Structures are given as structure tokens and as C-alpha cells.
Amino acid sequence: GENVEQHPSTLSVQEGDSAVIKCTYSDSASNYFPWYKQELGKRPQLIIDIRSNVGEKKDQRIAVTLNKTAKHFSLHITETQPEDSAVYFCAASRAGGFKTIFGAGTRLFVKA
Amino acid sequence: NAGVTQTPKFQVLKTGQSMTLQCAQDMNHNSMYWYRQDPGMGLRLIYYSASEGTTDKGEVPNGYNVSRLNKREFSLRLESAAPSQTSVYFCASSEFKHGELFFGEGSRLTVL
Numbered sequence: 001g002e003n004v005e006q007h008p009s010t011l012s013v014q015e016g017d018s019a020v021i022k023c024t025y026s027d028s029a030s031n032y033f034p035w036y037k038q039e040l041g042k043r044p045q046l047i048i049d050i051r052s053n054v055g056e057k058k059d060q061r062i063a064v065t066l067n068k069t070a071k072h073f074s075l076h077i078t079e080t081q082p083e084d085s086a087v088y089f090c091a092a093s094r095a096g097g098f099k100t101i102f103g104a105g106t107r108l109f110v111k112a
Numbered sequence: 113n114a115g116v117t118q119t120p121k122f123q124v125l126k127t128g129q130s131m132t133l134q135c136a137q138d139m140n141h142n143s144m145y146w147y148r149q150d151p152g153m154g155l156r157l158i159y160y161s162a163s164e165g166t167t168d169k170g171e172v173p174n175g176y177n178v179s180r181l182n183k184r185e186f187s188l189r190l191e192s193a194a195p196s197q198t199s200v201y202f203c204a205s206s207e208f209k210h211g212e213l214f215f216g217e218g219s220r221l222t223v224l
Contacts, residue, residue, distance in 0.1 A: 009152070034212065043202065043215040044155065089154055098143055098162050099170060100213060102154040 002027040004092050006103025013080050014111050021075045021106045023090035030092040033066060033073045034100070038087045047088075048075070080110045114138055118203045118216035125193045125223045133188040133219050135203030143206045144186035145170075145213065146178060148199040155202065161186055193223045 003026040013019050025033075031052035036044040050057045050064045050073065057064050061080075066073040073092075077084055090103040118135045125131055137144065142163045147155040147170075157170030161180040175197060177189045186205075190197055200220050204213040 004154075006154075032211070036213075043217050044213075045215070046212045049212070091155075098145075098160050098168070099157055100145075101171070102147075102156070104152055104154040 002030070002092070002094075002099070002101045004090060004101050004103040006090050006106055008106060009104065010107045010109075012109040012111065015080060015082060017080055019077045019080055019084070019108055019110075021088055021090065021108075023073050023075075023092075023103050025071050025073075025092040025101075027092065027094055027101075028071065029094040029097075030071075031095045032093045033064070034091050035064060035075050036089045036091065036102075038089065038105075040086070044089060077108075080108075082110050082112050084108060085110045116203055116205055116214050116216040118201075118219055121217065121219055123219065123221050125190075125221065127194060127223060129193050130189065130191050131193065131221075132190075133201055133203070133221075134185070135187065135216060136185045137203075137205040137214070138184065139205060139207070139214065140183070141205035141207050141214070142183070143208075144180065145204040145206075146176075146186070146188045147202045147204060147215075148172065149202060149218070150199050158188065158201075190221075193221075195223045197221065198223045 034049035037047045038044040063076045093100040116137045145160040146158040159178040164183045203216040
């Protein structure tokens with residue numbers, strides 16, 4: 001069945017450094033790839049998404065890249081700040097489908 | 113707008129007891145979902161409702177039932193709770209077939 005693998009499970013960076021989280025997916029029909037941020041005790045919230053007709057998308061300090069051939073996509077956070085500390089989830093869904101399959105999550109710590 | 117509201121926020125059950133988690137959204141979304149979140153396993157889809165009057169199984173439907181009462185409300189029922197169902201449950205809704213998910217605040221369920 002569909003599967004999304006996410007690495008690393010934990011990431012610790014110094015404030016101001018960059019953070020990269022990587023995901024791979026198994027369903028070649030997937031064409032929508034959102035990223036959600038979940039702060040401690042809060043609900044997940046969408047921070048950026050990308051569709052398969054685009055290779056890269058950027059929103060201020062956050063960027064996502066997609067390699068459909070390799071079935072990889074990544075989240076890049078530059079100039080990290082303490083408020084970026086949270087759990088980040090990648091996800092994938094296919095065209096015409098309602099199922100969004102999530103990765104296991106990456107806990108990001110940004111040290112001041 | 114309240115967005116997605118789910119109740120109760122916390123619940124403790126004994127093995128074999130039943131309960132219903134309630135979810136309502138005021139964004140006029142067609143699709144609604146129930147996810148469970150367990151440490152190290154991300155968010156797993158239990159059931160979803162593509163539109164009013166339809167429901168379908170997700171990744172982990174065993175032990176659960178759902179009802180799409182109307183366009184606003186989507187409930188999740190545990191008929192005979194088991195300790196393996198101890199989890200945080202999130203209801204979500206989306207406007208488009210595969211687009212941003214809007215999550216409720218979560219319901220923490222403990223089964224003893």
C-alpha cells in the first residue's frame with residue numbers, strides 16, 4: 001500500500017543554521033505533497049505544499065523540493081529560529097484520492 | 113469561525129466500554145477525516161467521508177465506526193474500547209479532494 005518514509009526522526013540545529021528533512025513515497029500516482037508543522041500540544045497546520053507539476057516552491061525561509069523520478073521530496077528551513085522548534089510531517093496524496101498518507105514526523109530542536 | 117471543533121478533549125475509558133468522538137466544522141467543507149496520532153507513527157487515517165452520505169475506510173479502520181450525520185458533522189465511535197486504541201485522535205476537513213487539511217484540536221483517549 002501507500003507509504004511515506006521520513007528522515008531524520010530527530011534533528012537538532014543551532015539557531016541561524018539550516019535544517020533539511022527528507023521524505024520518500026511509494027505510490028507513483030501521488031501528486032500532492034504537503035508539509036505540516038505541529039507545535040507541542042497543538043494541532044498540525046499546513047506550512048507549505050507542492051504539486052507534481054512543480055519542482056521547487058519557496059515561501060520566505062521555507063522551501064520544498066520534489067524529485068518525482070526518485071520519489072523524493074524535502075523541506076528546507078533556512079536561518080532557523082527557536083520558534084521553528086516543532087514536529088514536522090511530510091505527506092502525500094494521489095490525484096483523485098482522498099487519502100493523505102503521513103510520514104512518521106521529525107522533531108526539530110532549534111537551540112538558541 | 114471556529115473551524116474544526118471536536119469533543120471531548122480528554123477521555124478515560126475502561127476496556128470494553130464504548131464512546132463516540134464528535135466533530136463539527138463550520139467551513140462548509142465537503143470532506144472530513146479521522147486520524148489517530150501515536151508516538152513515532154505520525155498520523156494514520158482511520159476513516160474518511162468524501163462528501164455527505166459517504167464514508168470509506170482508511171489505513172487503520174478496525175475497531176472503529178463512523179457516521180457522517182450531515183455536511184458539518186462526522187463522528188467516530190469505539191464500540192468496545194481496547195488499550196491499543198489509546199491515542200490522540202484528530203478530526204480534519206478539507207475543501208478540495210486533495211488539498212489542505214484543517215485539523216481540530218485533538219482528543220486524547222486513554223483506555224485502561
